[in-house]
Amino acid sequence: MKYRQLTKEQFESLHEEFAQFLASQSIDVKEWKQIKEEKPHVAEEEMNVFSDVVWDDVLTKVNYLEHFSSKTINLFKCDKEKVHRIVINIYTNTDLLTKEGYEWLLKNPQDKAVEYLKGAKKYDLERNVELFDLIEKGSNISKGQLFEYFQKILS
Template sequence: MKYRQLTKEQFENLHEEFARFLASQSIDVIEWKQIKEEKPQVAEEEMNVFSDVVWDDVITKTQYIEHFSETSVNLFKCNDEEIHRIAIKINWDINLLKQEGFEWLMKNPMDNSVDVFKGTKPYRSERNTEVFDLIEKGSAISKGEIFEYFNQLIS
């Protein structure tokens, strides 16, 4: 597997797509039930292939991801060849995971207690693998509004 298998909940949400995936391999509902019962390893392999297809599609379309902790934010813009990062660190007792902490940051981005760093680097390995790794470590896919807001402020 290139990524990881989708969760049970993700499979349930994508059941129609999974059914089409199986149909594209000439596997109908009756045959799928038989495979699951008689050849669980084959069923597992089919689920793994489908998971990789879904993850690859999602990650290829992902342009921005972000990771929040209580006192820091990491914002990423994922281009084809390189990844851009804006790292924000708050140097006083504020919780960015709470609404009021986040609102404070957005209203006071240039406060003396806010350190902002910006960097760009090429991917060390394949783009989608690195983006997936950041997602698995707790980053969330975003629309990029916060990245672009801070990018304009510091450019």
């Protein structure tokens, strides 16, 4: 398995797509129930394959990721060949996880208590595998407004 199996909730929200996936393999509802009961390892493998297909589809479309902590924001722009990163550290009592802290940063991006680090690197592994790892470590998919905002400030 390339990624991880989708959660029960994710499978439930994708039940129609999973049914289509099974149908593409000539597995109908009756046969699926039989497989689950008599060959749970085969059912597990089908779920794993479907999970990988879904994750690959989602990750291929990802262009930006964000990871927030109370004092640091990591912003990622994910190109095909490399990932660009902006790290924002704050050295105040401000908590970036609060609305007030986040708004403070947006209003005071040039404050002396704000430090920026910027870089880029080629992917060590397959692009989607690295993005999946960032998501598993707490990053969220974003539209990239924050990355682009700070990119302009740093240019």
